[in-house]
Amino acid sequence: MTKSGFVIANLFRKRTRTILTLLSVITAFLLFGLLQSVNSIFSAGADFVGATRLIVQARVSFTSPLPISMLPKLEAVPGVARVGYSQWFGGVWQENTPLLMFSIDPLRHHDIYPEYVMPEQQGVELRSRRHLRRQGRELEETHQHRLHAA
Numbered sequence: 001m002t003k004s005g006f007v008i009a010n011l012f013r014k015r016t017r018t019i020l021t022l023l024s025v026i027t028a029f030l031l032f033g034l035l036q037s038v039n040s041i042f043s044a045g046a047d048f049v050g051a052t053r054l055i056v057q058a059r060v061s062f063t064s065p066l067p068i069s070m071l072p073k074l075e076a077v078p079g080v081a082r083v084g085y086s087q088w089f090g091g092v093w094q095e096n097t098p099l100l101m102f103s104i105d106p107l108r109h110h111d112i113y114p115e116y117v118m119p120e121q122q123g124v125e126l127r128s129r130r131h132l133r134r135q136g137r138e139l140e141e142t143h144q145h146r147l148h149a150a
Helices: 003-009 013-042 070-075 107-112 122-126 137-143
Strands: 086-093 099-103
Touching: 099 107, 107 122
Parallel strands: none
Antiparallel strands: 086 099
16 A cells, blocks of 8 residues: 555545544634734734824823923924824713814824815814814714814
């Protein structure tokens, strides 16, 4: 009997064991493929911006602000074109509806994120009155507001 004949004979000696072994190997390859795609999605998340933006935050959490005194120091770093800041805050509206917001400097924010587009008149109003809020189109359509006092 040849080696290959011996292997084939033993494979079909216990069919259940052979089927379970093949299923486990197939499952291993499927899991590897799926997890590689998830890994590539997570690692490619910041590639759409390229190397043009860098976010600096506190070591503890993004809810802990950096001191505003660091703004000139960050602007003085070679290669830095613009610096902006935002402060996260959470609140509750009416009957325990969570509001998760960021307070921003609208002038700096518009320079750093030009992809956030709004009508020019609304932009002028937002930059001139500091108590307004900016929201996405979906919220605007749902609640029929544009710029409102927060």
